[in-house]
Amino acid sequence: MKILKTVLLSLTLLVVFASAKAQEVTVSTSVNNVITAYLGVKNALIAGNNDMAKSSAKELLTAISTVPAKHFTPEQNTLWAAYTDKLQFDSRHISESAAIDHQREHFASLSKNMFELVKGLKLNATTLYEQYCPMKKATWLSETAAIKNPYYGSQMLTCGKTTETLNK
Structure with missing residues (x-):
């Protein structure tokens, strides 16, 4: 009987641990989907393609809305709550505008908020670079160290x- 209790306890702990690990992967994957969609917006603006920027911004809105924030730590949840509306606001403006200058204006704010969020969450799967444009006096995040200015x-x-470099 004692062996059976030990086995059941071990299995229960294994299930709890596996479930917690699966939730962690889901949160990390979701946050990295947000980062990937953001990088899509950035790359569209580098190319000067306002239609692609609109489409990528819609993907970003979707990615933001699917993040399971309930699985964040309390500190991460506070940070996420502070930036979600800001990210959605700028993403929505980019997704609804055909004017690339207007998209780039909102991208400056989007980038500032993305940097703060990614830096605080510490869930990025790849190294990211904060880059600065002195002409625009604005930053952006990039997946490469090479400068390609989206503004x-x-x-x-x-x-x-x-x-700045945000290591994975």
Whole structure:
């Protein structure tokens, strides 16, 4: 009987641990889907493609809405709550505008908030670089160390510098 109780207790602990690990993966995956969608917006703006920026911003809105925030730690949940509405606001504006200048204006705010969120959550699966455009006086996140400026696209493609690295 004692062996049976030990086996049942072990199985219960294993299930609880596996369930907690699965929730952690879901949160991490969801946050990285938000990052990937954000990078899609950035890359569309680099290319000067307002239609692709609109589409990527819609994907970003969807990715934000599917993050299971209830599985965050209390500190992560507070951070997520502080930035969710801001991210959705700018994403919505980008997704509804055909004017690339307007999209880029909202991208500046979106980028500032994404940086703070990603830096605080510490769930990024890849190294990200915060880069700065001195002409626009604005930052963006990039998946590469090479500068490709989303604010001016082909006009000033390599204008900027890396200001911070967010390691995975």
